[in-house]
Amino acid sequence: MAELSPCTDMAPVDDILGTYPREEASLIQVLQDVQRVYNYLPCEALTRVSEVLGVPLAKVFSVSTFYKAFSIEPQGRVTVKVCMGTACHIRGAPQLVDELTRTLGIAPGETSEDLEFTLKTVNCVGACAMAPVMIVGDAYHGNAMPAKVSSYLGKKGVTDEN
């Protein structure tokens, strides 16, 4: 959906707003839907949400920056997550991050200029037995190896190097 030109096309926001009651209680659901469509929360969208739901813009911004599920910066088409939980950490997650940073030219929390990848670190994804784990989009890669990082970036499905 990154092809949308978010700063001009607000029609999806109005569609989303049309499906919820115009009240403060709808805020999080509306923001979740907006995040899903644009892959981030464009500032124009937040202003529109504030006006239509009658919630002060400062409140909307506060909520938008509080939850990790929301982002106010454009996100890459694919999110790459490296687990930094205890098990993954001791089994080499930092090396995975280093390799990804080298390959993609971005640090954790950043998005590549072509808006293709966003790199994130997360804490324990519940697959410690296959530590270290990295996730590209929806694809989980267990026992991940720094040398294979480039190949994971293009892969779908689940892989386990063991």
Add this chain to the structure above:
Amino acid sequence: MPRLTIDGKVVDVREGAYVLEAARKAGVEIPALCNHEALEPWGGCRLCMVDVTFEHWDGWYKAVAACLYPVAEGLIVETRTERVTNARKVVLDLLLARCPDTPLIQRLAEEHGITQTSFARNPEQTDCILCGLCTRVCDHLGISAISMVDRGIGREVAPPFKEPPPDCIGCLACAEICPTDHIDYTSTHSRREIWGKSFEMLRCKTCGKAHITVAQADFFADRNGVPRSYFETCDDCKRKAHADIFERLGTGP
């Protein structure tokens, strides 16, 4: 009127009050940073921790935030137990790590025997203790121009998008309520600047004092249906005018 005991002192306090208010009435001092009598209690700073118990709790105590704990008949409050002091010390130790150069925090910490934080000093200088008084007073006035932004160590008070806040009317309520004077502003006869926004001042028709911003007058005239002319003179001059009338009435025929 519930009757409670605070550090051995018996006090009657109004129904619906919280322990902090009762303690003040009893003359017992409890440090509190995020509380203000004009605002709903929030329980954010945790400095006001006290121990509470009842006769029938058989010696059990519960640690609660005094600003948020409702009074009740027979409640027994202890504000100086070792547990309470330790809880406060932890809060102050953490606050001192966050705001090592903030006089208010230095003073409170020192009063509790802490001259240096046992945690790592915050490398980013700030006086903001995140007490939320500024954002809550802004909400309370029905303006909500600023809010808490981000979470964790990145949390801060800021306007939306960290840009000059569209809803701000330059009332200075946030800067005035801030216990650490963290919020910068300048105010002269002609202009006031706060949160990166610049306001034109309204000067009193009688004495010439720049008493409020034009935006404030517009906001309150519009919202409260007060005629705009009400704001043309400042509160001092209005009071004086009333006093003159009373004086004339008093010395009249």
